[in-house]
Amino acid sequence: MKRLVEGNEAVFLGALKAGATFFAGYPITPSSEILALAAEHAARDHGFKFIQSEDEIAAANAIIGASLAGAKSFTATSGPGFSLVQEAIGYAHQAEVPTVFVNVQRVGPATGMPTMPAQQDILQTKYGSSGDYYPLVFYPNSVEECYRYAITAFNAAEESMSPVILLSDAFIGHLNEVVDLDAIEVKVVPRSRPPLGTGKRSFSGLAHDEEGNPRTADAEVYRKWLSKVKARHEEVAARYSDFKFKGNTSSDTLIISYGIVSRVIAPLDSEFALFRPIRIFPMLGPELQHYAQGYKKIVVIEANDGQYGCLVERELKREVIQVPLLGGRISLGLAKKGLSEKLGREVH
Amino acid sequence: MFKELLKLERFPTIWCPGCGIGQIMIQLAMVMDELGLDHTNCTVISGIGCTGRLAGYMNMDSVYTLHGRTLPVAEAVKLVNPSLKVIVVSGDGDLASIGGNHLLHAVRRNPDLTVLCNNNQVYGLTGGHAGPTTPRDTRTVSSPAGSPYDPVNLQNLMKAGAKYFYAKTTVYHQVHLRHCIKEAIAWPGFAFVDITSQCIENHGRRLGFNSAYEMLLHFRKTYKRAPDGAEILGPDEIGIVRKG
Numbered sequence A: 001m002k003r004l005v006e007g008n009e010a011v012f013l014g015a016l017k018a019g020a021t022f023f024a025g026y027p028i029t030p031s032s033e034i035l036a037l038a039a040e041h042a043a044r045d046h047g048f049k050f051i052q053s054e055d056e057i058a059a060a061n062a063i064i065g066a067s068l069a070g071a072k073s074f075t076a077t078s079g080p081g082f083s084l085v086q087e088a089i090g091y092a093h094q095a096e097v098p099t100v101f102v103n104v105q106r107v108g109p110a111t112g113m114p115t116m117p118a119q120q121d122i123l124q125t126k127y128g129s130s131g132d133y134y135p136l137v138f139y140p141n142s143v144e145e146c147y148r149y150a151i152t153a154f155n156a157a158e159e160s161m162s163p164v165i166l167l168s169d170a171f172i173g174h175l176n177e178v179v180d181l182d183a184i185e186v187k188v189v190p191r192s193r194p195p196l197g198t199g200k201r202s203f204s205g206l207a208h209d210e211e212g213n214p215r216t217a218d219a220e221v222y223r224k225w226l227s228k229v230k231a232r233h234e235e236v237a238a239r240y241s242d243f244k245f246k247g248n249t250s251s252d253t254l255i256i257s258y259g260i261v262s263r264v265i266a267p268l269d270s271e272f273a274l275f276r277p278i279r280i281f282p283m284l285g286p287e288l289q290h291y292a293q294g295y296k297k298i299v300v301i302e303a304n305d306g307q308y309g310c311l312v313e314r315e316l317k318r319e320v321i322q323v324p325l326l327g328g329r330i331s332l333g334l335a336k337k338g339l340s341e342k343l344g345r346e347v348h
Numbered sequence B: 001m002f003k004e005l006l007k008l009e010r011f012p013t014i015w016c017p018g019c020g021i022g023q024i025m026i027q028l029a030m031v032m033d034e035l036g037l038d039h040t041n042c043t044v045i046s047g048i049g050c051t052g053r054l055a056g057y058m059n060m061d062s063v064y065t066l067h068g069r070t071l072p073v074a075e076a077v078k079l080v081n082p083s084l085k086v087i088v089v090s091g092d093g094d095l096a097s098i099g100g101n102h103l104l105h106a107v108r109r110n111p112d113l114t115v116l117c118n119n120n121q122v123y124g125l126t127g128g129h130a131g132p133t134t135p136r137d138t139r140t141v142s143s144p145a146g147s148p149y150d151p152v153n154l155q156n157l158m159k160a161g162a163k164y165f166y167a168k169t170t171v172y173h174q175v176h177l178r179h180c181i182k183e184a185i186a187w188p189g190f191a192f193v194d195i196t197s198q199c200i201e202n203h204g205r206r207l208g209f210n211s212a213y214e215m216l217l218h219f220r221k222t223y224k225r226a227p228d229g230a231e232i233l234g235p236d237e238i239g240i241v242r243k244g
Ligand SMILES: Cc1ncc(C[n+]2csc(CCOP(=O)(O)OP(=O)(O)O)c2C)c(N)n1
Pocket: B048, B049, B050, B051, B052, B067, B090, B091, B092, B093, B094, B095, B118, B120, B122, B123, B124, B125, B126, B131, B199
């Protein structure tokens, strides 16, 4: 049935569709609707478990416990809350725990501008916890995609045995669009690991060997483990190399943008070629290289001070023109103004 | 046999000879054996610290969580699978300092968990730093002039809940320790067992004890059984206070 759905609601409904039965969270704008929907759902369906945690740290660790106990689990947070869950994200990578973290971004740092959209957690998403790890991250730009990629996030979590991050922002999270979610067909990957209480396994944040024995001073065992995990993540990522490309043969410039910004600057397609990664991490290296080839100039427009742009530059090994949209004002006008300044000509 | 509940192939443990944690593990395994708890119906969850390593020696599914995060993990496990017996074993620093906020809220929510707190009055693993249970004036690596604060009153913290179970015991009083673990496991709610034990290497020697044995004798001398039905345990008393 077609109806009006909000981005945050679509994320929640996608999680349910994917088989999630556990949510823990701590209220924070602009992600709180997801928590409220989970609370309502738990009141109706006793198979669905909900905890309003004492803080985001508790919520992040609760979804890890729930996953180990056999539930598909998730949390949703924003801004400072996303900082608080970083240690647990690292733990879930080391202990190989599938779960989903939703981050509805707002302007920071710290309390910043709580109701205003931003894309300022891109590098934190990739590098926020201690150690080396290879997160899978998706960033939808519509209500329908919020639903689709919530399901994808749960699937990829089970396949990669890791915490997958679904990025959104205050704009996408609160966007209302008419969609028919029932008509969307997405496969659901079943739970991959037997729950606690069925074996003699040791789950831990310690470096470990194949049998789960702690190996905290053996570089060889660690390197083997890390390369195995990296390969697994790359293999899973390859199943979800999702992006949108709109070429423009009359333009010498390719604009790369994602999430809310890609939505706002869509009308620039008459003047520029556009590339939008949906799988933000691991980066779409080969795809970026392929589509960037024919263009003299590469521009990255994003709602932060160049976080993805610097990674694109590294990936393409060529200079990237950066157009940051800061302070929660994400508009076509500002994008054009920034482009005009950086390109040295009037962009209409 | 309680030994079947331990991963003997991982022995020797990482613990120093004479450490009190081994005793807690043995007594826990003996109680589990008696109650028929094993890998099919029970899980052990621990935090970071010397005590935290206990989980990995249990011959069942176990989780060695982040520092201080045993309770959120354990609460979630119990919520997802209420038929599973969930036993938390961790250090006093882990539970009462970095995990203090979770402890406060576990008291409020009263989940059906058994918590064994290895109270060695110090941060053992990091080398003997003062912690939330370190007595006033005690010298540690991080309180060279003596700890300036009174320790947290775990009994009062537990009693902040409308329903509570708080047991105080020591590794010297093994029969009592076993009794407390058993009662805690049987308690239908949040049951906290505060186990005074010895960290000889990173604490006891600095206090002037020559061996773990001397520390155990000190526990024997210091602690007396509280009268049955006592509603409050004095500082030198062992026993159980509860309200259901
Ligand atoms: C977030 C974080 N901070 C600090 C540490 C370092 N650390 C490891 S164990 C520990 C304290 C352990 O003390 P306690 O919980 O009393 O356990 P014990 O070693 O005495 O058994 C600390 C501070 C850590 N692992 N993680």
